[in-house]
Amino acid sequence: MADEMMEEGGVIKKMMYVNRTAPYGTVYALEALEVVLIGAAFEQDVCMVFIDDGVYQLKKDQDTDGIGMKNFSKTYRALEMYDVEKLYVDKQSLEERGLTEDDLLVDVEIKTTDELTALMEEQEVVMSF
Amino acid sequence: MLHTVNKSPFEKNSFETCLRFAKDGSAILLIEDGVYAALQGTRITPAVEEAMKNKTVYALGPDLAARGVADKVLEGVKVVDYDGFVDLVAENDTVQSWL
Numbered sequence: 001m002a003d004e005m006m007e008e009g010g011v012i013k014k015m016m017y018v019n020r021t022a023p024y025g026t027v028y029a030l031e032a033l034e035v036v037l038i039g040a041a042f043e044q045d046v047c048m049v050f051i052d053d054g055v056y057q058l059k060k061d062q063d064t065d066g067i068g069m070k071n072f073s074k075t076y077r078a079l080e081m082y083d084v085e086k087l088y089v090d091k092q093s094l095e096e097r098g099l100t101e102d103d104l105l106v107d108v109e110i111k112t113t114d115e116l117t118a119l120m121e122e123q124e125v126v127m128s129f
Numbered sequence: 130m131l132h133t134v135n136k137s138p139f140e141k142n143s144f145e146t147c148l149r150f151a152k153d154g155s156a157i158l159l160i161e162d163g164v165y166a167a168l169q170g171t172r173i174t175p176a177v178e179e180a181m182k183n184k185t186v187y188a189l190g191p192d193l194a195a196r197g198v199a200d201k202v203l204e205g206v207k208v209v210d211y212d213g214f215v216d217l218v219a220e221n222d223t224v225q226s227w228l
Contacts, residue, residue: 021140025161066192066195
C-alpha cells in the first residue's frame with residue numbers, strides 16, 4: 001500500500017480491539033489486554049472498543065479477593081503509558097446495563113453506534129475478543 | 130429446587146430460560162457472570178422484579194465484589210457468601226445448574 005506509514009522499517013497499522021466479554025467468566029478480557037500490550041510494544045496505532053458485556057471490564061471498584069482470581073482492572077489505567085489512549089465505549093451497552101461514565105475506572109470516549117461503525121470502517125485490522 | 134445461573138443474562142439466555150422453567154417458590158442463585166442479572170436499572174431488571182414476586186433470588190457476594198457491582202444490587206435480591214451457598218444446596222433436595 002502506497003499510503004502506509006513507514007517508521008524504523010516497520011509498518012504502522014490502524015488496529016482495533018473489540019471487547020465484548022465480561023472480565024472474569026471467561027479468559028477473553030485478560031487475553032485481549034495481553035494482545036493489546038503486545039501490539040502497543042510494536043508501536044501500532046491501537047484503539048480499544050468496549051461493547052456489550054465488554055463494558056463491565058471497565059467497572060470501578062473490582063475486588064477479586066473473594067474469588068481467588070487476579071484483579072486485572074488496574075491494567076486499563078496503565079494503558080496510557082503504553083500509548084494506548086483511544087478507549088471507546090458503546091453508549092447503548094452502558095445504558096442497557098444501568099451504567100454511566102462515572103461507573104468506569106478510566107477516561108473513555110462514549111460513542112454512538114454510528115460513530116463506532118465509522119471507526120470500525122477506518123481500521124486495517126480488527127480483532128475480536 | 131435450587132437453580133443456579135452462572136452466565137451473564139446479556140450474553141446468554143440461561144437466566145431467561147431458568148425463569149421460564151423455575152417453579153413458584155423455588156430459589157435462584159446467581160453466581161459468576163450470572164450476578165449481572167441481580168443489578169438495578171438494567172434491561173433485565175424488570176424480569177427479575179417479576180420473578181421475585183414468587184421466587185427467591187440470591188446472588189453470591191464475592192462474585193458481585195469481584196465485578197465491582199456489589200453496591201448496585203437490586204432491592205429484594207439476597208446476597209449470600211460461600212457458606213450461604215452451601216446452606217442453599219443443603220436446604221434444597223435438588224440443584225439444577227443453568228449453564
